[in-house]
Each structure stands twice: as C-alpha cells, then as structure tokens.
Amino acid sequence: MIIVMKAESTKEEVAHVLKEIEKTGLKGVLLQGTNRNVIAVIGDERILPQDFWDVLPGVEKSVPILAPYKLASREGKDFNTIIHLPNGKTIGGEKIAVIAGPCAIESKEQIVEIAKRVKDAGATAIRGGAFKPRSNPYTFQGLMEEGLIHMAHARDVTGLPIVTEILTPEHVKLVSKYSDILQVGTRNMQNFLLLRAVGESGKPVILKRGMSATHDEFLLAAEYILSQNNPNVILCERGIRTFETFTRFTLSLSIVPVLKEMTHLPVIVDPSHGTGKRSLVNPMSKGAIAVGADGLIIETHPDPEKSFVDGPQTIDLDAFAQLMEEMKPVARAVGREI
Numbered sequence: 001m002i003i004v005m006k007a008e009s010t011k012e013e014v015a016h017v018l019k020e021i022e023k024t025g026l027k028g029v030l031l032q033g034t035n036r037n038v039i040a041v042i043g044d045e046r047i048l049p050q051d052f053w054d055v056l057p058g059v060e061k062s063v064p065i066l067a068p069y070k071l072a073s074r075e076g077k078d079f080n081t082i083i084h085l086p087n088g089k090t091i092g093g094e095k096i097a098v099i100a101g102p103c104a105i106e107s108k109e110q111i112v113e114i115a116k117r118v119k120d121a122g123a124t125a126i127r128g129g130a131f132k133p134r135s136n137p138y139t140f141q142g143l144m145e146e147g148l149i150h151m152a153h154a155r156d157v158t159g160l161p162i163v164t165e166i167l168t169p170e171h172v173k174l175v176s177k178y179s180d181i182l183q184v185g186t187r188n189m190q191n192f193l194l195l196r197a198v199g200e201s202g203k204p205v206i207l208k209r210g211m212s213a214t215h216d217e218f219l220l221a222a223e224y225i226l227s228q229n230n231p232n233v234i235l236c237e238r239g240i241r242t243f244e245t246f247t248r249f250t251l252s253l254s255i256v257p258v259l260k261e262m263t264h265l266p267v268i269v270d271p272s273h274g275t276g277k278r279s280l281v282n283p284m285s286k287g288a289i290a291v292g293a294d295g296l297i298i299e300t301h302p303d304p305e306k307s308f309v310d311g312p313q314t315i316d317l318d319a320f321a322q323l324m325e326e327m328k329p330v331a332r333a334v335g336r337e338i
C-alpha cells in the first residue's frame with residue numbers, strides 16, 4: 001500500500017503517519033516526490049484496516065500496490081530515480097552514464113592507464129573487479145584488497161568514481177571503504193543476505209540480473225536492497241542463459257523498455273558479458289541506448305589479448321573512444337546525451 005500525502009501536508013503529519021505505521025509492526029518508507037510525499041507501507045498489509053489511514057491528518061488517500069515489489073514499482077513512485085555520484089555525474093538522469101574498465105584489476109599501472117583513457121573518452125565511472133567470482137577455482141581470483149587500493153588510486157588521479165563487485169556480506173565494510181558503487185553479480189542476484197547487507201551499506205548498488213532470473217525475480221531482488229532504506233539501486237541487464245551457444249549469453253534488450261514500464265529505477269546494459277564477443281560490444285551498446293537504457297558497463301583493456309579475465313569480450317581503449325563518439329548520434333536520436 002502507498003499513502004499519498006496532501007501537497008500541503010506538514011513534516012509533523014508525515015512523521016505522525018510513519019509512527020502510526022511503525023505501531024502496527026510494519027515499516028513506512030518515505031518516497032519524497034517533486035510535488036508531494038508518498039509513504040510506502042512495507043510488510044504484510046493484510047493486518048491493516050485500509051480506511052484507517054485515509055482519516056489521518058495530512059493524508060490524501062491510501063492506494064494498494066498490486067506489484068509484490070512495492071518500493072521498486074512505478075505504482076508507488078511515478079518519477080525516475082536518479083543516482084548522484086561523487087563527481088557530480090548521475091545515473092538515470094538525462095545523460096547516459098558509461099562505466100568502463102577491465103574485468104579485473106591487474107596492477108596499479110593498468111587501472112590508472114585505463115582510468116585516464118576512459119575519462120578522456122567521456123566515461124562516467126571506472127569498473128574493475130578485485131574479488132572475482134570465477135567458475136573455475138584455479139583461475140585468477142582477483143587482487144583483493146590490493147586491487148581496491150589500486151582502484152582508489154585511479155580515482156584519486158582521475159576523479160572518476162569506482163564500481164567494483166562484492167561477493168559476500170563479510171566484505172561490505174572493506175569494499176565500501178574504497179568503492180563508490182557496489183556491484184552484485186549475476187551469480188549473487190538471489191544471495192538474499194548479500195542483498196540486505198549492500199542495502200544497509202547505503203552505497204549505490206549495481207544489481208546484475210541473474211542469468212536465469214525472470215523480470216519479477218530481478219525486481220524482487222532489487223526490493224531486498226530498497227527495503228533496507230537504500231534507494232540507490234541500478235538494474236543491469238547482462239545477458240541470460242538460453243539454448244544459444246554462439247554468444248556467451250543472450251543479451252535480452254527487450255528487458256530495458258519492460259523495466260522502464262515496471263520500475264522507476266535506472267537500467268543499464270552490459271554488452272560485454274551479454275555477448276562474450278568483442279565485435280558485438282559496439283552494435284549492442286548502440287542498441288541498448290536506442291531501446292532506452294540509462295547507461296552501459298563495458299569491459300575495456302589496453303591490450304585485451306593479455307587481459308587476465310574475459311579477454312574475448314573486452315575492447316581496447318581506442319575502440320572504446322570510438323564507440324563513445326559513435327553512440328552520440330544514437331543518444332540524440334532518442335532525446336538523450338552522452
């Protein structure tokens with residue numbers, strides 16, 4: 001259920017409604033709108049007498065939310081969520097955000113070089129894995145804290161915010177110390193303890209779609225984070241498992257406009273993991289923008305052939321700069337900017 005407050009309702013009236021919700025054992029989450037406040041009531045609402053709320057001072061009406069993802073749904077919040085980054089850039093606003101960097105941080109020199117070059121090309125943030133979720137336990141697992149330190153150095157040099165993956169709730173403190181945005185990978189999309197933990201961190205979170213998750217499961221995973229009073233969730237389509245083996249995964253671009261109808265959260269696309277093929281990163285990036293994505297996350301490396309991880313889907317720094325240029329007219333065609 002959502003409780004829509006009157007446009008002229010006071011802070012005290014909002015606080016009173018939140019207190020009344022708390023008394024019932026449910027949780028009230030304030031969604032500050034441009035014109036008026038809305039309060040989402042989270043929990044099993046069946047215990048609530050619906051008309052009770054309508055008579056509280058300052059309340060305009062209460063409306064049931066049909067979707068199970070109460071906070072992620074557009075039913076409760078009909079304006080887009082915009083994530084504000086420390087460098088003044090945004091994800092989910094007018095401008096398309098492009099996050100670029102290697103699959104894994106390999107050395108200080110590597111991440112600094114990449115950060116400088118992708119910044120020159122117009123990137124919004126840098127990505128890089130320090131804790132890698134590898135299918136094979138004998139392959140490179142990441143530089144761990146040393147990698148985070150290198151990334152933080154690259155941020156100091158360029159001013160670009162950092163995106164890095166977090167594998168377990170025990171790492172929230174450590175990874176949050178260095179990173180501006182936490183990434184929850186496809187293999188952890190339904191790791192509910194991790195979702196709660198990144199929610200509690202208060203950091204913006206890029207939530208990647210589970211490789212076999214439905215749209216509803218994806219939004220319910222986002223709901224775990226949002227329900228910890230963390231509104232800064234970015235959804236990332238990164239390809240799903242199908243019968244097709246030519247591409248590493250099947251990049252399901254139709255999810256972008258679908259999510260735009262279902263949720264107010266920003267949606268970005270990962271054409272690198274989504275295809276597994278370097279040659280497909282450029283066309284699928286443009287396709288993602290054409291269908292309304294708010295951003296992209298792209299694997300880039302000075303010498304992809306030598307990349308420790310995911311070389312075949314990684315583009316080099318010149319190709320990245322060229323892609324940034326080529327995406328501009330596509331963005332303009334859909335009323336956006338890069």
Ligand code: PEP
Pocket residue numbers: 103129133184185186187208238270273
């Ligand atoms: C990654 O971004 O490097 C990664 C492992 O992504 P995913 O979880 O989508 O496989």
Ligand code: MN
Pocket residue numbers: 103104273299309310
């Ligand atoms: Mn990768």
